[in-house]
Amino acid sequence: MRGFTRRPNTMIVLGLAVASVALAARDPVWTDTWVIVGVFVLIALSTGISYGQAGILSMSQGAFAAIGGYAAAVSTLRFRLPPGIDLLIAAALPALLAYGLARLVTRLTPLATALATLALGSVIEIALRNMDNITGGYIGLAGIPGIGIIDTPLKYCVLVWVMICLCVLMYENLVNSPFGRALNVIRHDRTRAQADGVNVPQLLSAAFAFSAAIAGSAGWIYAHYISYISPNSLDTHTSISALLMTVIGGSGIILGPLAGTVFLDVLVRHLPAQELQGMFYGGALILILILAPTGLLGLVPALLARLRVHRAPRGTTKAATVEREATQ
Amino acid sequence: MYVLTEYIVRGIQAGSIYGLLALPMSLLFATAGTIDFAVGAYALLAAAVATIIAGPLGIAVAIAAAVTAAAGMGVIFLVLTRIGTKDHIVFALASFGLAVAIASFILWQFGTQAFVRASFSQFWSLGGIRISPQGVINLGLGALVTLLLYLLLYWTDLGRMMRAAAANPSGAELAGIPVARIQFGTYLAGGLLGGLAGIMILYSAGLDFTASLSLTLGGFGAAIIFGITSPLRCLLGGIAMGVAEALAAGYTSGMVTAMVPFLFVLIVLSASNLGGAMAGDRP
Amino acid sequence: MTGVLAASGIRMSFGGLTALKSGAIEVAAGTIIGLIGRNGSGKSTLFNCITGYVRPQAGSITLSGRDITGVAPHRIVEHGIVRTFQTPRLDFDATVLAAVLCGFYPARCSTFLGALAGLPSLHSEERRLVEKADDLIERLGLGAQRDHPLGTLSMGQVRLVEVARCLAADAKFVLLDEPAAGLTRAEQLVLCRQIRELARQGIGVLLVEHNFFLIHELCERVTVLDEGDVIFVGTPDEVARDPGVLRSYLGAAAEYAGGMAAE
Numbered sequence: 001m002r003g004f005t006r007r008p009n010t011m012i013v014l015g016l017a018v019a020s021v022a023l024a025a026r027d028p029v030w031t032d033t034w035v036i037v038g039v040f041v042l043i044a045l046s047t048g049i050s051y052g053q054a055g056i057l058s059m060s061q062g063a064f065a066a067i068g069g070y071a072a073a074v075s076t077l078r079f080r081l082p083p084g085i086d087l088l089i090a091a092a093l094p095a096l097l098a099y100g101l102a103r104l105v106t107r108l109t110p111l112a113t114a115l116a117t118l119a120l121g122s123v124i125e126i127a128l129r130n131m132d133n134i135t136g137g138y139i140g141l142a143g144i145p146g147i148g149i150i151d152t153p154l155k156y157c158v159l160v161w162v163m164i165c166l167c168v169l170m171y172e173n174l175v176n177s178p179f180g181r182a183l184n185v186i187r188h189d190r191t192r193a194q195a196d197g198v199n200v201p202q203l204l205s206a207a208f209a210f211s212a213a214i215a216g217s218a219g220w221i222y223a224h225y226i227s228y229i230s231p232n233s234l235d236t237h238t239s240i241s242a243l244l245m246t247v248i249g250g251s252g253i254i255l256g257p258l259a260g261t262v263f264l265d266v267l268v269r270h271l272p273a274q275e276l277q278g279m280f281y282g283g284a285l286i287l288i289l290i291l292a293p294t295g296l297l298g299l300v301p302a303l304l305a306r307l308r309v310h311r312a313p314r315g316t317t318k319a320a321t322v323e324r325e326a327t328q
Numbered sequence: 329m330y331v332l333t334e335y336i337v338r339g340i341q342a343g344s345i346y347g348l349l350a351l352p353m354s355l356l357f358a359t360a361g362t363i364d365f366a367v368g369a370y371a372l373l374a375a376a377v378a379t380i381i382a383g384p385l386g387i388a389v390a391i392a393a394a395v396t397a398a399a400g401m402g403v404i405f406l407v408l409t410r411i412g413t414k415d416h417i418v419f420a421l422a423s424f425g426l427a428v429a430i431a432s433f434i435l436w437q438f439g440t441q442a443f444v445r446a447s448f449s450q451f452w453s454l455g456g457i458r459i460s461p462q463g464v465i466n467l468g469l470g471a472l473v474t475l476l477l478y479l480l481l482y483w484t485d486l487g488r489m490m491r492a493a494a495a496n497p498s499g500a501e502l503a504g505i506p507v508a509r510i511q512f513g514t515y516l517a518g519g520l521l522g523g524l525a526g527i528m529i530l531y532s533a534g535l536d537f538t539a540s541l542s543l544t545l546g547g548f549g550a551a552i553i554f555g556i557t558s559p560l561r562c563l564l565g566g567i568a569m570g571v572a573e574a575l576a577a578g579y580t581s582g583m584v585t586a587m588v589p590f591l592f593v594l595i596v597l598s599a600s601n602l603g604g605a606m607a608g609d610r611p
Numbered sequence: 612m613t614g615v616l617a618a619s620g621i622r623m624s625f626g627g628l629t630a631l632k633s634g635a636i637e638v639a640a641g642t643i644i645g646l647i648g649r650n651g652s653g654k655s656t657l658f659n660c661i662t663g664y665v666r667p668q669a670g671s672i673t674l675s676g677r678d679i680t681g682v683a684p685h686r687i688v689e690h691g692i693v694r695t696f697q698t699p700r701l702d703f704d705a706t707v708l709a710a711v712l713c714g715f716y717p718a719r720c721s722t723f724l725g726a727l728a729g730l731p732s733l734h735s736e737e738r739r740l741v742e743k744a745d746d747l748i749e750r751l752g753l754g755a756q757r758d759h760p761l762g763t764l765s766m767g768q769v770r771l772v773e774v775a776r777c778l779a780a781d782a783k784f785v786l787l788d789e790p791a792a793g794l795t796r797a798e799q800l801v802l803c804r805q806i807r808e809l810a811r812q813g814i815g816v817l818l819v820e821h822n823f824f825l826i827h828e829l830c831e832r833v834t835v836l837d838e839g840d841v842i843f844v845g846t847p848d849e850v851a852r853d854p855g856v857l858r859s860y861l862g863a864a865a866e867y868a869g870g871m872a873a874e
Binding site: 057104105108109110111112114115116118119120122123126127129130131236240243244247273275276277278279280281282283284285286289290293 | 362363404407408411413416417418420421422424425426427428429430431432433435436541542545548549581582583586587590591593594597598
Binding site: 006169194195 | 683694696705726
């Protein structure tokens with residue numbers, strides 16, 4: 001039981017998952033929606049892990065998901081692998097690719113890294129669209145079988161939200177581990193991290209690969225649920241949406257991407273026209289960056305602090321002042 | 329031999345558009361250390377407006393629209409600096425949001441149509457090589473703008489202030505240079521040049537609502553190939569990218585051709601050391 | 612704990628500038644060795660060579676005879692050679708406890724994947740680390756500040772946190788880069804006490820300093836650099852009297868004399 005109390009985020013998401021799936025079960029439309037929202041939550045979580053932990057503003061998570069989806073499709077359609085085994089491939093393939101790319105770009109500034117991921121995502125998308133014999137080109141692949149006993153939308157809904165809970169569990173474990181601490185130091189000052197004995201490129205690549213594996217598994221379940229995948233299913237547009245949802249929800253907060261996805265998805269459904277989605281996301285992003293840079297969930301501690309009567313001690317800030325002066 | 333030359337010529341003409349997009353990218357990076365992701369969107373906006381309003385008036389309105397959108401981004405930039413934002417990525421993210429919003433606006437108002445206009449029905453022939461008149465105009469405009477920018481940067485007071493702001497923002501502030509205003513102006517330049525590029529694309533290959541980010545990325549790629557420092561290098565970088573794209577179109581598959589701008593970005597970033605964050609840092 | 616950290620014949624140029632022509636220094640376990648020199652003498656470069664941030668063009672750095680020249684900084688730490696920074700590169704929002712916990716990274720006992728899985732053994736390991744961190748924090752007299760953000764600490768206390776972080780990394784050699792900067796005299800005395808304690812535990816200490824008070828208080832031997840070469844090695848008293856050293860510090864001689872006279 002003690003294992004639960006030190007993982008508050010996992011507890012929260014578990015409660016949310018149980019409640020929301022139970023609610024969604026009442027109506028087949030809601031169930032279907034909630035499966036898709038779940039897939040996007042996973043992709044947003046992967047973006048959050050990449051940005052919030054590795055400091056890599058990744059615009060290729062959609063591409064990683066697409067690789068996972070296509071891997072699932074090809075393994076089950078062409079190689080007739082038993083369902084479930086293809087999850088390993090769907091997660092491992094993007095992870096390996098991400099690890100390789102990260103080694104290349106981790107020495108770049110955050111902005112350059114972001115552009116590199118955008119370029120990579122676009123390259124992957126073009127490749128998938130054109131490798132006709134493997135991926136079915138423009139047409140995509142249809143008839144992807146289900147996952148064994150998971151054969152109804154409700155079961156898929158349960159599965160995806162179980163995956164979300166597992167993802168948050170791993171994310172939380174990472175944050176509480178020496179690696180999570182090391183990643184915090186890296187994001188603040190890489191030289192300091194080196195002086196702590198951290199192999200910076202290796203750790204950043206590992207975190208990025210982890211995020212890619214999560215994205216790949218999102219693609220896996222998407223492919224099996226829709227039973228069809230095409231180059232347009234999970235593309236740069238997906239990466240961008242996931243990124244916007246992550247930043248709006250709060251990229252430095254474990255549950256931020258989840259909050260952002262759910263919040264935006266619910267609101268978007270009330271827009272007068274689907275084409276306005278981009279204007280809405282873009283506008284929301286700009287508002288958040290100005291009004292609440294740490295994201296929607298980032299507002300919560302500020303709110304709680306207001307409610308709290310007792311404040312933390314504020315001693316001399318001599319140390320901070322000396323450093324600021326010394327680095328002028 | 330003719331075929332190769334024709335590809336190269338075609339590439340040079342198309343590449344001047346990338347060069348035009350690269351110019352404001354490098355300016356903004358130099359003066360503010362960030363990227364305006366919406367440059368491609370300004371181009372898209374201009375192309376869309378010039379499609380519904382014909383003639384020179386349409387072009388004028390189109391560029392005005394692009395500059396207005398860029399001014400919006402400039403305002404957002406100023407607001408963010410005013411509230412104390414220091415992370416360059418935040419400015420880039422905001423421009424990203426604007427890019428997405430503009431593309432969505434275009435989709436909403438104009439649908440998924442492609443914006444393309446035929447300008448000249450005749451192709452010229454020079455020594456047996458087909459040359460498109462529009463392409464010559466593109467190249468001419470690109471070279472002219474590059475020259476004007478060069479003159480601005482190195483022959484005027486404003487240019488000197490811009491270079492000072494780029495070299496040392498805090499020092500420039502202390503010397504009385506209005507750095508924030510210069511940065512705002514750089515965003516406007518992005519609107520102007522992006523809009524111009526959009527018109528040029530409209531009369532060449534055309535584009536649709538999905539093109540904004542690829543154009544931005546193409547502009548960035550062109551800016552970084554030869555180093556993000558001078559206008560001439562941007563134009564040359566754009567031409568290099570255009571030629572690579574044309575050669576790919578002629579000799580390889582459609583897949584590789586589509587990938588060219590992105591591969592450029594990946595290869596140059598991997599090989600370069602844009603602000604080397606780590607190794608070699610002296611503690 | 613026996614062992615000698617030694618650098619000899621270090622040559623290092625950046626661009627056209629030769630920062631170090633023939634840098635050398637030796638630190639034995641349990642001793643406190645000083646490294647001084649005016650700005651531009653090459654002492655920072657020598658420091659960075661030893662700690663792996665810069666690879667010298669010639670010369671060697673050895674640890675108990677084993678060649679560790681050019682080894683990457685994070686590997687150097689695994690050898691037990693830990694450094695501090697002149698301007699503390701700390702996250703001022705992190706608590707003292709969090710900062711000290713970071714020092715335990717070299718001793719982590721799980722892989723990345725293992726950490727993701729979050730096995731119960733890792734949790735008991737974390738508890739053990741917190742206990743060890745608390746012990747270090749108490750030893751350095753920072754117990755009251757355990758949960759305070761680093762930004763609320765005085766500079767002297769921040770330096771002590773850095774020392775705690777070095778101890779957490781199970782250092783055999785601690786290399787301090789101008790630790791007295793920004794400290795009051797009282798804080799310097801506290802720091803002195805802690806550095807002496809390090810040596811008493813058998814840790815070899817290399818102290819790079821401008822502040823001759825600290826050098827005089829702590830070091831049994833001092834190496835003086837000037838323009839990339841070693842110009843003198845001796846006790847602090849010998850150093851203060853040597854004409855060559857005084858010539859090198861001509862401009863700063865008054866400062867040193869003033870510092871000495873203040874004792």
